Amino acid sequence: MLVAQALSTVFLLLSLIVFAQPADDHDFSRISVEVTEIPAPDASTTCSDLSLGERIEKGEIIVQLSNALEISEVDYLVESALKAADEQEEEGLTCPGDGGFQGRARMPTLRAAQREKCLHNALPKALSDKMEQALVRILAYIDLHLPSIATTLLHTEGPPARSAVDLFLKDLLDYNKREPAINVYTSGGHFGIHADLKALTLLFPLSTSGVDFEGGGGTAFWPPVSLEKAKETDPTLVLVPPPGSVLLFGGVVPHKGLAIEKGTRLVFVASFLRKPRLRRWPNGTYTRTYN
Numbered sequence: 001m002l003v004a005q006a007l008s009t010v011f012l013l014l015s016l017i018v019f020a021q022p023a024d025d026h027d028f029s030r031i032s033v034e035v036t037e038i039p040a041p042d043a044s045t046t047c048s049d050l051s052l053g054e055r056i057e058k059g060e061i062i063v064q065l066s067n068a069l070e071i072s073e074v075d076y077l078v079e080s081a082l083k084a085a086d087e088q089e090e091e092g093l094t095c096p097g098d099g100g101f102q103g104r105a106r107m108p109t110l111r112a113a114q115r116e117k118c119l120h121n122a123l124p125k126a127l128s129d130k131m132e133q134a135l136v137r138i139l140a141y142i143d144l145h146l147p148s149i150a151t152t153l154l155h156t157e158g159p160p161a162r163s164a165v166d167l168f169l170k171d172l173l174d175y176n177k178r179e180p181a182i183n184v185y186t187s188g189g190h191f192g193i194h195a196d197l198k199a200l201t202l203l204f205p206l207s208t209s210g211v212d213f214e215g216g217g218g219t220a221f222w223p224p225v226s227l228e229k230a231k232e233t234d235p236t237l238v239l240v241p242p243p244g245s246v247l248l249f250g251g252v253v254p255h256k257g258l259a260i261e262k263g264t265r266l267v268f269v270a271s272f273l274r275k276p277r278l279r280r281w282p283n284g285t286y287t288r289t290y291n
Contacts, residue, residue, distance in 0.1 A: 215261025
């Protein structure tokens with residue numbers, strides 16, 4: 001147990017060194033932002049006076065960051081992930097239950113696997129580091145260019161963390177089970193209707209429709225309704241963004257990874273919120289705080 005804790009501490013310290021790159025060092029010049037409203041039966045409920053972060057929180061919009069990753073970077077990630085999936089299949093490693101995931105492989109980063117105390121079928125270290133570097137890059141972009149997302153959804157207005165990147169580096173983000181992760185889908189592979197129930201989801205498409213896969217694919221969205229109602233109705237929005245882009249949306253939004261008919265589709269996903277801490281008052285009650 002002590003050895004495992006020591007190794008975990010060493011891994012975290014190394015991660016701090018790897019990812020502690022000032023936000024100003026990132027090149028964000030190619031990234032563009034597109035905001036898409038999720039059509040709702042009662043469109044009058046939307047409010048353009050709200051900040052971007054508030055609209056994501058209410059489940060009104062999807063934010064797409066285009067050109068967030070270089071194509072050469074995407075190619076490396078896909079090649080490495082498929083190689084890892086091949087090796088895991090040869091070794092007979094299978095993916096434990098992950099909600100509505102139905103696909104070839106769902107491979108968490110090393111740190112995600114360590115949190116679940118289950119290292120089988122985790123991403124190789126080099127690939128895991130690359131994916132977390134991409135995640136930090138997007139968090140840095142949010143801090144600099146979309147600050148209302150960080151303050152509204154991740155509570156970065158005060159210590160001990162004053163930025164989304166800082167939350168990552170200080171291990172103050174609470175992720176969904178076995179995330180961040182790469183999902184690999186083949187024919188018929190999909191992710192059933194669900195809501196992530198975290199503050200923010202980042203979805204990185206890594207495959208091209210019509211080239212890497214055919215028929216279906218993409219992500220379907222519903223306005224904030226119960227999952228039972230979503231299952232009874234058609235989605236009001238379907239997005240099939242190109243590789244290199246990132247979708248940002250809130251945890252109240254029902255969505256589904258659509259099945260493909262042929263080929264292979266990969267996505268990298270991370271859903272998270274800021275870890276609160278409990279403050280105990282003299283009367284014995286507790287409240288959640290972020291400071």
